[in-house]
Amino acid sequence: MVRYFSAIVIGLLSVLKGMAVTVKYFFSKKVTMEYPDQRWKMPDRFRGKVGCDTNKCISCLYCVNICPVSCITLENVKAEIPAVVTNLEGKEMKRLKNITKFEVDISRCIFCGLCTEGCPTGAIYMSHDYEISCYTRKDMVYQWVKTKL
Amino acid sequence: MLKEYIEAIKTFSEQNIPFTIKGAPVELWYIVWIFIFGGVVLGGAMLFAGLASFAERRFAGFFQCRLGPNRVGPEGFFQFIADGIKLVLKEDLIPAAADKMLFRAAPYVVFIGTLGVFAALPFSKSLGITNLNLGLLYIFAISSLVIVGIIMAGWGSGNKWSLLGGMRSAAQIISYEIPIGVVFLTMIMITSTMNMQEIVNQQGGGLVNWLVFRYPPFTLFAFLIYFIAAMAEVNRTPFDLPEAESELVGGFHTEYSGMRFAFFFMAEYANMFVVSAIATVLFLGGWQSPLPFFILNIFGDYSILAIIEGFGWFITKVLFLVFLMMWLRWTLPRYRVDQLMAVCWKVLLPLSFANLLLIGIWMIL
Structure with missing residues (x-):
């Protein structure tokens, strides 16, 4: 008999305890990020699309x-x-060649960041842009060309 | 026989029609008023169901640290309209193995069972569709129609999951109706009437006169028993075994889509309103103010404004109970079938009988 009633009391109390937990979340700050309107700030070393x-x-x-x-x-x-280009250490370097084509096929890129680590002038870098989906494979190839010949 | 029947309708309509135009036959007005009241109730129930479904999704988000739907309209307020349009435009599929007659009829039976209760609810002083002398009995009787509809849906779908859901629902609702009946009996014993308006009238004069505080703590226990059993009756979590998604796919409404599903959906939410309204009338003073007086009674005793204030109190209390149901839904996990039956037969039923007995003894003393 005692066990019967104590079980009922414990049951009701545990329900109240649970309700206290849920109502705490009801009024707490929401964790949802409304993506297109709000965005995460990416960390400095985030490796996004190559730029x-x-x-x-x-x-x-x-x-x-x-x-x-x-x-x-x-x-x-x-x-x-x-042309004269300043490298990462502040020294001036001569550019003996003009670029006619600079393409990166993002669909093949593995975002390892090796290309950026050795670049003497810091020309190539990993941007914070992660929205790289597109409709065709051709769109995945990004081109940077300085001069048209 | 038919003549007597028509005479009875005639006398009833002469007594009950709010106003008529001279020269028009009374019977015609009776029919017109039936449609007007029916339309008001149907519209109100559908609007409440829509708003409640939106509120449920939004609150579910809040309880889980999410935002919930907030895109359609201000704060997502028009989400239920978008959902409704989607459901209306959807194709109405009927499975080949279904018992087509039962399958088609089931949602309407469920909806009628829910909607019929609205006829006897006292929304405010002298505001209600009818004022039945046996209101509580009528409500108890017509709300049982919901089970019939659910079993029809479960059987008619020709699907084992639906059938299981329907059978579970039958077992559950029939079991839980017994504690509810005993609690009703307790309240009828205290108020010595089944007239809903009369029950509310007896609770006037402030918070302390509400029936939930009448015989402390027994009426409070009665309220708890009623509320738990009512949650089981409307198939809400933690008692949502008939439509347990993770076990039965969707239970009795697995095969339903489009408008027929919408009817089940609306019936569920309207049912929440109904059981909360009954709890409000029986325990929380109905349309009576928690203060000892109506604030708007300064414009005359029970003027239109005071009646609106009463309606406001009624709706506030009902919405609080509905919110409580949503709160519990997102707090508790689902029962097992044996636990469900144990709670009803081993806990609620004996306690409600003991409650009845103790209140009876108190009343004699």
Whole structure:
């Protein structure tokens, strides 16, 4: 008899306890991120879509050679007047070649970041852009061309 | 026989029609008023069901640290209209193995069982569809129609999950109707009437006169027993075995789509309103104010404004109980079938009988 009633009391109390927990969440701050309107701030070292500043690129082909999946294509011609580019350490470097084609096939990219680590001028970098879906494979190939020949 | 019947309708309509135009036959007005009241109740019930379904989804979000639907309209307020349009436009599928007659009729039976109760609810002082002398008995009787509809749906779908859901529902609702009946009996014993308006009238004069505080703590126990059993009666979590998604796919409404599903859906939410309204009338003073007086009675005793205030109190109490049901839904997990039956037969039923007995003894003393 005692067990019967104590079970009822314990049951009702545990329901109240549970309700206290849920009502705490009812008024707490919501964790939902309403995506297209609100976005996460990405950490500094987040590796998103590859970006390139072709003004800085000296066409050394480092990134092309190191890329494990060969998704970078770079074509150039010899420059008539060499431009001057400042590298990461502040030294001035001569750019002897002009870029005619700089392509990254994002559909093949594995976002390893190797291309950016050795780049002497910091021309190629991993951006914070993660919205890279598109409708065709062609759209996945990003091009940065400085001059048209 | 037929003549007597027509005479009875005639006398009834002469007494009950609010107003008529001279020259028009009384019977015609009777029919017109039937349609007007029916339309008001149907519209009100559907609107409540829509709003409650929206509120349920939004509150479910809040209880789980989410936002819930907030895209359609301000704060997602028009979500239920979008849902309704979607359900109306959907194709009405009937499975080949279904018992087509039963399958088609079931949602309406369920809906009628829910809607019929609205006829006897006292929404405010002298505001209600009818004022039946045996209101409580009528409500108890017509709300049982819901089970018939659910079994029809379960059997008519020609699907084992639906049948299981229907059978579970039958077992559950019939079991839980017994404690509810005993609690009704207790309240009838206290108020010595089955007239819903009369029950509310007896609870006037502030919070302390509400029946839930009449014989402390026994009427409070009666309220708890009624509320738990009522949650089982309307198939809400933790008693939602008839439509347990994770076990029975969707229970009795697995095969339903489009408008027929919408009827089940609306019936469920309207049913929540109904059981909360009954709890309000029986225990929480119905349309009576928690203060000892009506604030708007300064404009005359029970003027239109005071009646509206009473309606406001009634709706507030009902909505609070509905919110409580939603709160419990997102707090408790579902019972097992044996636990469900144990709660009813081993706990609620003996306690409700003991309650009846003790209140009876108190009343004699």
